[in-house]
Amino acid sequence: MRREDLQNTQRWVVKIGSALLTNDGKGLNKEALAHWIEQIVALKRNGKEVVIVSSGSVAEGMQRLGWTTRPEALHDLQAAAAVGQMGLIQAYESKFARYGIQTAQILMTHDDLSNRKRYLNVRSTIRALLEYGVVPIINENDTVVTDEIRFGDNDTLGALTANLISADVLVILTDQKGLYNDNPRTNPDAELISEAKVSRKDIEAMASPEGGALGKGGMYTKVMAAKRAARSGTLTLIASGREENILVKLASGVECGTLLIPDVEPMTARQQWLAGHLQAKGRLILDAGAVQVLKNSGKSLLPIGVKAQSGSFQRGEMVICVDESGKEIARGLVNYPANESIKILGQPSHQIASILGYMEDESLVHRDNLVLSE
């Protein structure tokens, strides 16, 4: 993959972070917004499809409510987000309208993406919108999520969106020029990394979770987002939204920002959906034989290879499969609820019916519902 190849890419997800969208915490930076929109219009005229993942609702809500510091309490954050989302979407809508381009608001939660039906629905809605030339503008549905089930940062949402629509490119615009080998906010000698493969282990350590006062997740969630995006073969660009014409420059292959190249085997759409489940309800501890079978032969997980379990899960919920040292091997949807699976652990599958009185499946996790972790 070379920078010039970016000219030939088609489907882009552009994530614009809180740190960038707001004027030092005083509401939205409407001038900057107008400049990104102008560039997105240019990309569209060049034949690209663009989906925007935009933060900024909490910051805009704080401004509208006259609050100067980001509230701590969840209900206050949610109130600010509900007020601010109005302003955010108004700003996008009115600016795109000047170019005769329609926009659409999509608010998503983690639940929407882990429920297979809702996931497929939102996927076809976004595809339809793109077909009609509309620019979808996505944010987390902050008003309905609780702390345990939120994405929190929009980098993760951007990556899952890129997976959802098999985007070619995920651009993460932020307030730094890209990924540095150390946090430039605390280390003035930190150097910008122009290009790296996503499988490089050291890039995670370089990226600190410390962000600015308004952003969530810092650079760490951006690097993790690039790794997630790579599951659909999507390449990630982390770049400064403050640089003039940044999107147009990136699209024409100019070297700026950090290019994170997917160098891992892309997953199938179903595997991406499985891997995108951020919350698991339980753990299964596998013996060494089962670990090998899962890793090397792509077979289902049978109860005989499971030594222990924890957590309370229902049939069809996500569980993490770990080896005896606790290292994650795979994730998958379990075929039996916790109170039944505990009875069949270590047992051969032909015993399931006599132990439980019925047999749903001979496996605890079927291979179609299983995805290997890194």
Ligand SMILES: Nc1ncnc2c1ncn2[C@@H]1O[C@H](COP(=O)(O)OP(=O)(O)O)[C@@H](O)[C@H]1O
């Ligand atoms: N290695 C790094 N390179 C660049 N920025 C970093 C790094 N580690 C941490 N950061 C911090 O991440 C911040 C961007 O993240 P964040 O504040 O969450 O912004 P956003 O709202 O755009 O997601 C930067 O301002 C910077 O201070």
Ligand SMILES: N[C@@H](CCC(=O)OP(=O)(O)O)C(=O)O
């Ligand atoms: N959904 C929140 C965005 C969360 C957030 O700040 O994320 P990020 O821009 O990744 O630091 C909002 O609109 O304010």
